[in-house]
Amino acid sequence: xxxxxxxxxxxxxxxxxxxxxxxxxxxxxxxxxxxxxxxxxxxxxxxxxxxxxxxxxxxxxxxxxxxxxxxx
Amino acid sequence: xxxxxxxxxxxxxxxxxxxxxxxxxxxxxxxxxxxxxxxxxxxxxxxxxxxxxxxxxxxxxxxxxxxxxxxxxxxxxxxxxxxxxxxxxxxxxxxxxxxxxxxxxxxxxxxxxxxxxxxxxxxxxxxxxxxxxxxxxxxxxxxxxxxxxxxxxxxxxxxxxxxxxxxxxxxxxxxxxxxxxxxxxxxxxxxxxxx
Numbered sequence: 001x002x003x004x005x006x007x008x009x010x011x012x013x014x015x016x017x018x019x020x021x022x023x024x025x026x027x028x029x030x031x032x033x034x035x036x037x038x039x040x041x042x043x044x045x046x047x048x049x050x051x052x053x054x055x056x057x058x059x060x061x062x063x064x065x066x067x068x069x070x071x072x
Numbered sequence: 073x074x075x076x077x078x079x080x081x082x083x084x085x086x087x088x089x090x091x092x093x094x095x096x097x098x099x100x101x102x103x104x105x106x107x108x109x110x111x112x113x114x115x116x117x118x119x120x121x122x123x124x125x126x127x128x129x130x131x132x133x134x135x136x137x138x139x140x141x142x143x144x145x146x147x148x149x150x151x152x153x154x155x156x157x158x159x160x161x162x163x164x165x166x167x168x169x170x171x172x173x174x175x176x177x178x179x180x181x182x183x184x185x186x187x188x189x190x191x192x193x194x195x196x197x198x199x200x201x202x203x204x205x206x207x208x209x210x211x212x213x214x215x216x217x218x219x220x221x222x223x224x225x226x227x228x229x230x231x232x233x234x235x236x237x238x239x240x241x242x243x244x245x246x247x248x249x250x251x252x253x254x255x256x257x258x259x260x261x262x263x264x265x266x267x
Contacts (some may be wrong), residue, residue: 005167006166006167006168007163007167007168008159008162008163008167008168009167011162011163012236015232015235015236015239015240016232016236018235018239019210019217019231019232019235020217020228020232038172039169039172039173040173042172042173042175043173045175045176046173046176046243047239047243048179049176049179049182049183050239050242050243050246052179052183053179053183053188053246054211054212056183056189057192057211057212058211058212058214060189061086061090061130061212062124062126062127062130062131063124063126063127064086064126
């Protein structure tokens with residue numbers, strides 16, 4: 001298990017965490033990287049925003065009263 | 073037109089929009105929506121009891137879309153565009169970011185805006201076929217990875233690769249069509265016309 005990984009590898013793991021549970025070694029590698037990297041925590045927050053946006057989008061699909069397609 | 077017919081007719085374009093986003097095939101989307109409306113008409117009592125008609129119809133539509141995905145699963149294949157990966161553009165050879173991700177600020181600020189939802193519509197629509205389908209199955213139909221792999225007979229690794237690409241593309245699109253615009257102070261409406 002590789003402990004120190006680069007931004008590209010960490011980004012891949014953080015993305016996969018949206019769709020599967022990471023192993024403990026993977027979680028540790030992400031946590032360690034986040035301590036020393038400035039860029040990846042920002043990416044993590046973007047992904048968090050996207051997750052909440054999806055949730056909001058689902059609600060909007062059910063109760064939105066207008067069709068944005070018609071106004072485009 | 074009767075009241076029921078008028079209501080269904082009014083909601084049909086919105087149902088069709090999501091059916092198309094999910095299936096990426098106009099005729100299957102039409103079928104799924106017709107099946108949804110038929111199912112609603114077959115249950116007039118349930119229909120009358122709905123205070124949230126659209127919520128109820130979207131719920132039915134989601135089931136019909138899963139039926140369509142099952143029925144057509146063999147034809148739901150990737151296109152060359154689905155193979156495009158943003159990784160090379162985002163990262164240097166040594167795995168560092170080329171450009172550091174930008175701070176998107178307070179999530180609530182954008183999530184409360186209808187215009188942001190429209191940009192999201194646009195960005196999901198722009199995903200390549202299979203990426204879009206899988207992203208919708210995961211985020212809109214809320215299926216878990218295992219179910220998606222089973223329905224489409226794809227491997228988990230293949231699914232994760234496609235979702236990885238889809239999410240990175242979506243992020244790029246949101247950056248470009250929302251956050252960059254906000255930073256520039258342009259309002260969402262004029263931006264969409266330019267898009």
